[in-house]
Amino acid sequence: MKFTINKFDDKSNARAGVIETAHGKIETPIFMPVGTVGSVKGIHQHELADDIKAQIILGNTYHLYLRPGTEVLHEAGGLHKFMNWDKPILTDSGGYQVFSLAETRKITEEGVKFQSHIDGSKHLFTPEKVVDIERIIGSDIMMALDECTPYPADYEYAKNSMELTHRWLKRGIAHFKNTQSLYGFDQTYFPIVQGSTYNDLREQSAEFIAKQECEGNAIGGLSVGEPTEVMYEMLDKVNAILPKDKPRYLMGVGTPENILEGIALGTDMFDCVMPTRNGRHGLLFTQNGTINIKNKKWEKDFSPIDPQGTSFVDTKYSKAYLRHLIKADERLGAQIAGIHNLAFYLDLVKQARQHIIDGDFASWKNQMVQKLRNRL
């Protein structure tokens, strides 16, 4: 993997760059649609590439390990071939999913034991095993197994949790170095900063992570319930320590506003299920604010969904039609809203990138954040 920064913003920590992977280039800052189980919900692969303009998507190690399972993925020649997606893929380590299964998992030094949410079968994820699974998935960017520290966490818990993540990381890196790609292309391994909302822990963790000299670094355990201002504070602190010349990935974040603020704080990569999940409930993001398409006011609004939108759904379908589909729980409604929202997210980071290059990112961002807060 290679990361080149084309431009640093003068008035913020934003940067515009390019990540080069075995499956092509990613222009940063970038948003990564979430394809949890090998599919971005309700979206065809050609829609991801051509209509949404996705440059990289996410897969979830936990979900893919359970279904279709490593045997199928291995015989398929990895996830790219299995799902017919030839651009980059990043895999979450499964840590977040496993730790969400609060009642059926047990953390030990070795790793985490958990029960499948599908059939209750018992499994063990260790840092090494997760590397093995990600080798089989064949993701371009593999995430290290971490404990995603819950919020709130007392200082002791947060500290122990962070230290466990660090010990797991050392094992994961060692195993990553001792293993090879299965399909002949390069993979890279990103560590994850933890430390909850404690300044000193976040600093310790960022310093520890930075020292591992991986090709990119991630910030986890944010957007898990803490106030947004605290998230920005932690992110700012961590980004100041993580190497400037490597991509920084804020995991699981967030709203369009969160993403613009994250970019201003020097973050390069984002992912979130919000565009598709909120879309299924009829929430649409636009440059002029948020639309709740279920509201009565859209019932007879036959204007296009979003005249400024970049995908075909924005001009082919009306607000009234989309409202009807969502109200009637028709599958097409979720599909249209998902394409719209994802295309909006991708266009937003593309615009951000252009403004960084043009040198007016900070003022554009401040104006845009105001508009994004509108409820239409």
Add this chain to the structure above:
Amino acid sequence: MKFTINKFDDKSNARAGVIETAHGKIETPIFMPVGTVGSVKGIHQHELADDIKAQIILGNTYHLYLRPGTEVLHEAGGLHKFMNWDKPILTDSGGYQVFSLAETRKITEEGVKFQSHIDGSKHLFTPEKVVDIERIIGSDIMMALDECTPYPADYEYAKNSMELTHRWLKRGIAHFKNTQSLYGFDQTYFPIVQGSTYNDLREQSAEFIAKQECEGNAIGGLSVGEPTEVMYEMLDKVNAILPKDKPRYLMGVGTPENILEGIALGTDMFDCVMPTRNGRHGLLFTQNGTINIKNKKWEKDFSPIDPQGTSFVDTKYSKAYLRHLIKADERLGAQIAGIHNLAFYLDLVKQARQHIIDGDFASWKNQMVQKLRNRL
């Protein structure tokens, strides 16, 4: 509406023709995808037109009347504009849906009182009201309100039900003639033959329907539980009486085999939810037989879904991938299966039409029916 027959088959009653409507031509025999509530489930309009090659779709008066309702449809300028579909639309009268609500509806001479399946609100459909609603929907082909006689029905019930359908038809035709299209294009009105599985009732009904001199005629009350051979027998009897120079539409039918046999018996139009509904459950129709994609045997079959398929899903996605999506209940699975099955149905009737024109329909049909029965 204009119907031209290009070719009669020598060895069967099959015919190849063209229906011309205000929204374009329909080559018959034709299959019509069902867009119950203003959307074919999980399918974008451009996929219907470009990938599935649909020439006409169905809307359901009952569902559209409840959601989005006539006020919205009227202000939208009809269903074509509302859903952005500029090819022909046929609307079912709502009779079938209303009669499915066995416990919450009451039939009188005036019409049928029913309660909404959504909010329990009370409504009355009369033959005249259904014409009014279909005028608002703006369908190219409007179906008359009928009682879809349930199966089994004793002779008395079937006779009374048929006679009620006939009396309703007279009122419907009168109202159709006394009203006008709301959007400046021609609409036509099809009556429906009933009579359950009684030869003499079916004959009486077909004669009555034929006498109304509508531009096309439908056969209802079949494929409601009776043996398939009885359905073919009734269809054969009815088609022998319905005018040869007008389209014949067999409502709600059926499997690919049913459609080929229906074509051989002189039927021109078909509709069914089977391609999308069965698709959602992982059943795929192909020229070589039926695939239950959930079966273990497809787990590691990385070959294309259907190398002979006509839509992009057939070659872009593998059987193993589709199996995974359907097993994991991912929305994309239902979408892929729906596009495949609908494209298969449309290709099947297109092939049938070509074989009628080429003069070898009967032998092709017999071979194809054998293949369609395979379980792969």
